[in-house]
Amino acid sequence: MLIKVFGSSVFGVEATTIVVEVNVDKGIGYHLVGLPDNAIKESNYRIAAALQNNGYRIPGKKITINMAPADLRKEGSAYDLTLALGILAASNQIKSEDIEKYLIMGELSLDGSLQPIKGALPIAIKAQEEGFKGFILPNQNAKEAAIVGDLEVYGVENIEEVIAFFDLGKPLERTHVDTRAEFYKRLDFPEFDFSDVKGQESIKRCMEIAAAGGHNIILIGPPGAGKTMLAKRLPSILPPMTLNEALETTKIHSVVGKVKNMGLMSQRPFRNPHHTISSAALVGGGSYPQPGEISLSHNGVLFLDELPEFERRVLEVMRQPMEDREVTIARAKFTVTYPSSFMLVASMNPSPSGYFNDKDAPVSTSSIEMQRYLGKISGPLLDRIDIHIEVTPVPFEKLSDDNKAENSVTIRKRVTRARDIQTKRFAQIENLHYNAQMNTKQIREFCMLNVTSKELLKNAMERLNLSARAYDRILKVSRTIADLERADNISGDHIAEAIQYRSLDREGWLG
Template sequence: MLVKVFGSAVFGIEATTITVEVNIDKGIGYHLVGLPDNAVRESSYRISAALKNNGYKLPGKKITINMAPADLRKEGAAYDLTLAVGILMASKQIASENISEYLIMGELSLDGTLQPIKGALPMAIKAREEGFTYFILPKENAEEAAIVNDLKVLGVDSILDVIRHFNKEEKIVPTIVDTRSEFYKNMETPEFDFSDVKGQESIKRCMEIAAAGGHNIILIGPPGSGKTMLAKRLPSILPPMTLHEALETTKIHSVVGKTKNNGLLYQRPFRSPHHTISDVALVGGGQYPQPGEISLSHNGVLFLDELPEFKRSVLEVMRQPLEDREVTISRAKFTITYPSSFMLVASMNPSPSGFFNDGTNPLASSPQEMQRYLSRISGPLLDRIDIHIEVTPVPFDKLSDERKGESSIDIRKRVTAAREVQAKRFEAYKNLHYNAQMHVRQIREFCQLSNESKELLKIAMERLNLSARAYDRILKVSRTIADLEKETRILPHHISEAIQYRSLDREGWLG
């Protein structure tokens, strides 16, 4: 008897429906075709043990299974349940009515219980697109898949639950998640708050500007000055994610199995990889490509602590994703594109000793040592960082002050208002949402200066020896400062503040 059941395969962050054809005929043998990997081939042992331990068995006949389309590689153990249900139906051990309405995925243990799978959300989205009514999968993934409307998600603990469901002995209750109410209920709960930060008012202002315009930022300061503390609080002042952004971010995390029992991600991601990370782990890839840290931080923040300690090759592979806001991984037979629109926040000590050039400090470094340390970061990478700011240690009187600083929620209101101005400004452009994404044409259109502002910028560039690459960055940042103040024009004081945020372009800042 021939039976067709349906599963799903994930490529990149999109799913493809897999048709599993099971044919049982006279003879002996178990034949699995359709480009399965080793984990899929080993499924026969797991299925056999799981069925036997639950009072069922593999039929002692010739079993031929084809996984179509046969030219796509099938990976992982998540097809165990699909294959097992196909075998049981083809051998008439369970009823096969309306099986075409079901998408079935799950990894079997030897006792028949189910292990969680990766990529449940993309699979559920594809199932709804292709008109499936039901999606059977492990209970641990049910909340994640139930984010998708108009699809009945049936979370199960074991293969026995599935058998009873099809034999109409015991119905599985669908998992229901009110996506919109859950999403809006969890938006206003930042884990870290700017009110915890003592002093550093100028740096907080700088972080607010970076958040308002989506600008990449680098913090330069000695150990203990608060660089990491400030960076961890940046997501709390970014505008809340839209439902579309939350779904897109959750899909990426689902593919790598980081959303079990969590459902929809409500907070913007914050990723902080160690400086020993490889270039493949950062941008994604591998023999069977997976998203890297830059894609996991999509719609959020990527924090690189101690930037000069990262390998040069790791930093250089970030240049293209920073510009294009997506990363493309090419193999001989296929190409996968992962989104990577993130804010880069980097921190670094000014020198190997950790201190600036200061004659009063016995640990201070010379300008030459500072320059050698800084030269570990390439010019093209620094060119993609809009804001450079020096962070100095907090004095005792600020540390001992009992008063709370301004909360993240209050700062976020100003940031969100500025982002709304930018969204309206760029509504005619498809992939342009905030000031940091502007190219030369938009800079010339939206960052026009008065004669007074032009003169100020000219004097600053000549006197402070600012590099040519600083020009456009200053205009972008000054546009954001004007948006925060609800000014349609860029005024001279906006330019002067933006100039302060280009420390690494000024000759002589090393001392």
Template sequence: MLVKVYGSAVFGVEATTITVEVNVASGIGYHLVGLPDNAIKESSFRIVAALQNNSYKFPGKKITVNMAPADLRKEGSAYDLTLALGILAASQQIKSSKISDYIIMGELSLDGGLQPIKGALPIAIKAKEEGFKGIILPIQNVKEAAIVTGLEVYGVSSIQQVIRFFDKDIPLERTEINTREEFYNNLEHLEHDFSDVKGQESIKRCMEIAAAGGHNIILIGPPGAGKTMLAKRLPSILPPMTLREALETTKIHSVVGKIKENVGLMSQRPFRSPHHTISDVALVGGGAYPQPGEISLSHNGVLFLDELPEFKRGVLEVMRQPLEDREVTISRAKFTVTYPSSFMLVASMNPSPSGFFNDPDSPHSSTPVEMQRYLSKISGPLLDRIDIHIEVTPVPFDKLSEERKGESSVDIRTRVTAARHLQTSRFQNNEKVHYNAQMNVKQIREFCKLDEASKNLLKIAMERLNLSARAYDRILKVARTIADLEASEHIQGAHISEAIQYRSLDREGWLG
């Protein structure tokens, strides 16, 4: 008897429906075709044990299983439940009348229990698009899939529950979530707050500008100056995620199985901080079966690279294209996958190998040659793609011992959100641009027009600091953001002056 059961495969951040055709005929043998990987080939052992431990049998006949489309590579153990139900239905041990109405996914334990799968959200989205009645998957993934409205989502903990549902019409408990209500309820929960930071008012101002315009920023200062503390609080002043951004972000994290158990839609912007030993593939994504890297996991959030010169130069260089295009394309012989990677880059570094720069009280010092060698680990083109360079100095004792709390993240976020609303209105006719950092050259010329005094000021700075054409554009973008924070329609000389100050690494004599 031939039975068709449906599963799903995830490529990039999109799912593709897989038809599992199971035919049981006279003879002996188990034949699994359709480009399965080793994890799927090994599924027969898990299925046999799971069925036996639940009082069912693996038929001793000729079983042929085809996973269509047959020319598409399938991977992972999430097809165990799909294959097991197909075999039971084809061998007439259970009814098969309703089985084709559902997408069925799950990894089997030997006792028939179910383990969580990856990519539940894109699978559920595809199931709804293709008109399936519902989706059956492990209970650990049920909240993630239930984000999709108009689809029956059933979370199960064992194969026995699924068998009873199809064979004896014992209903499963449907999971329904009010996506909007849950999303907006969790939106204001902030883990870190800028009110915890003592002093550093000028650095907070930089972080506010960076957040308002989506600008990349690098913090340069000695150990203990507060670089990491400031970076971790940046997501708390970014505008709250929109529902569309939350769905995009959740899909990417779902594909790599990074969604926490019993969590549906991600409501907080991601903050990723990879170690400096990370490989280029782990950073940008890839592998034999491409997976998103850290820059895609940072989509709509913050990627923090602590001690930037300690990262391998080759790893940093592969970020140059994603920083410009805000997406990563991974090509293989038979397919191409594109992952979104619109993130804010926040980097930190010591100004010298010892960590102290021109500090007469420090017992450590570095020669100009050592400092130059240290800084040369970061290429000029990469630094050009970072809009704001700012020096972070240690906080004096009198500031550290102050009882008074600083300005809260909520207050700063209010100003940032207001500036973002101006930018959203400005770029409403362009689907690819949402904030100032995303402007291309044409848009910079249109929205960053200067008066004569501002032009002269920028010209002097360009000549004295020997800035590149890309640095020129970065200054204009930052100046536009500073003007937006003041709700100013035009860029003024003061805005240009402040933006020029945030190009520390371009200044001649910075090495002392």
């Protein structure tokens, strides 16, 4: 008897429906075809034990299973439940009238219980698009899949519940999620808040400007100055994610199995990879490509602590994704594209010892050692970082102050207001949403200077020996400062503040 059961394969951040055709006929043998990987080939052992422990069996006949489309490679253990139900239905051990109306996925344990799967959200979206009545999957993934409101999602603990549903008509409990309510409920409760930061008012101002314009930023300072603490709080002042952004971000995290019982992600992601990370782990890759850290930080923040300690080759692979806001991973037979629109926040010590121009420093560093250390960061990468700011240690008086600083929700209101101004400004320009994305032509159009501001900028560049690349960056940042003040035009004050945020372009830093 031939039975068709439906599963799904995730390719990039999109799912493809897989038709599992199970045919039970006279003879002996178990044949699984359709480019399954080793995890799927081993499934017959898990299925046999799970069925045996729940009062069923794999029939002693010739079983042929085809996973179509047969030219698409399938991987992972998530097809165990799909294959098991196909075998039971094809051997007439259970009824199968409605089995084709459901998409079924799940990894089986030997006792018949189900383990969570990866990619539940993109699979649920595909199931809803293709008109399936419902999606049956492990209970741990049910909340994630139930984000898709028009699809019946049933989370189950073991295979016995699924068998009872199809064979005996015993109803399963549907998982309901009020997506909008869940999303907005968690918006104003960030895990890390700027009110925890003592002192550092000028750095907090700088972070606010970076968030308002989407600018990449690098923090330079000695150990213990608070660089990491400040970076971790940046997502809390970024504008709240829209529902579309939240769905897009959740899909990427779902592919690598990082969502589970979380449901829809409402907080912007913050990724902090170690400096020993490889190129493939950063941008994505593998024989079957998975998203890397830059894609997992999509719509959020990628924090690279101790930037010069990263391998130069690893940092250079970020250059193209930072410009295009997506990363394409090519293999011999296919190409996968992952979105990677993130804010880069980097931190570094000013020298190998961690101290620079400090007479009281416990360890001194020669100028040659310092130049070699800073030279690990390439010019093209530095060219993509708009704001450089020096972070100094907080004095005891500030640390011991009991007064609460301004919280993240208050700062975020100002940031969101500035972003709204930019959204209206760039409404007619495709793929341009905030100031950091402006190219040279758009800078000339939207960052006009009066005579006084031009003269100020000219004098600053000459006196501070600022590089040519600093010019456009200063204009972008000054445009953001003006937006925060709701000013139509850039003034001399805006230019003067933006000039302060180009530390690494000054003489004595990078040469």
